[in-house]
Amino acid sequence: MQQSAVPELAHTHTRPIHWVATATALAGVVAFSSVLQPDPATAAQASAPGPKPAPATTSAAPSTEGVDWPLECGPVKALVMRQASGDLDGDGRPETVAAVHCDAPMGTPPDGVYVLTRAAGASAPRVVATLVAPKDRLTVTALSVAADGTVHADYLGYSSADVPSCCPDVKDAARWQWKDDRFIRSTPAGSHDV
Structure with a gap:
C-alpha cells in the first residue's frame, strides 16, 4: 500500500455536523446582511419622454364682487345668480363665468353670461367676453x-x-370652448319644450 505524502486530516471527511455548521453560518451571514443595508440611491431618474402636464393653476379665480357688469339695470342692482371657475384658455390662470341679471321686483329678468379674468398684476377683474x-x-x-x-x-x-x-316655454343647453382666440358655441342635441 502506498502512503500519501499528506497525512489524513480529520476535517477532510464530511459528516452531517459539518453540513449543519455550514448552513448555520450561511444563515447568519444572510440575516446579518439584511440588517445592514446600503444608503438609498440619490441619482435622479430620467423622465420618460411624453406630453408635458398642463401648467398648474397658481392664482385664485377672479371674484364677482364689485365688477362693473355690462347691464343697464337703472335704479336696481345687478345680481350674480350662478358662477363657475376654471382655466378656460389654458394659460394656467383661472377665469370666472357668471350668470348675472338685474334685480327686478317682478317678472323673470333675463340673464347675461359673462367671462371674467384678471390680468397678472391687475387689482380688479374685468369682463372679457359675453357668452349670452x-x-x-x-x-x-x-x-x-x-x-x-x-x-x-x-x-x-x-x-x-x-x-x-x-x-319660459323652451329648455335648452349650450357649450362654449376657447378656440382660435374666441369662444366657439356648440349646442347639444335638441331643445325641449317646457
Whole structure:
C-alpha cells in the first residue's frame, strides 16, 4: 500500500455536523446582511419622454364682487345668480363665468353670461367676453366649467316674442370652448319644450 505524502486530516471527511455548521453560518451571514443595508440611491431618474402636464393653476379665480357688469339695470342692482371657475384658455390662470341679471321686483329678468379674468398684476377683474346677452331673453338654470375648460349652461327661453317673460316655454343647453382666440358655441342635441 502506498502512503500519501499528506497525512489524513480529520476535517477532510464530511459528516452531517459539518453540513449543519455550514448552513448555520450561511444563515447568519444572510440575516446579518439584511440588517445592514446600503444608503438609498440619490441619482435622479430620467423622465420618460411624453406630453408635458398642463401648467398648474397658481392664482385664485377672479371674484364677482364689485365688477362693473355690462347691464343697464337703472335704479336696481345687478345680481350674480350662478358662477363657475376654471382655466378656460389654458394659460394656467383661472377665469370666472357668471350668470348675472338685474334685480327686478317682478317678472323673470333675463340673464347675461359673462367671462371674467384678471390680468397678472391687475387689482380688479374685468369682463372679457359675453357668452349670452340679456337681449336673448334666457334664464340660466345651471352653469359649470369642465376640466378641459368647456363652459356648459342649461337655460330656459322662449319659443317666440309673444310668450310672456313670466313663463319660459323652451329648455335648452349650450357649450362654449376657447378656440382660435374666441369662444366657439356648440349646442347639444335638441331643445325641449317646457
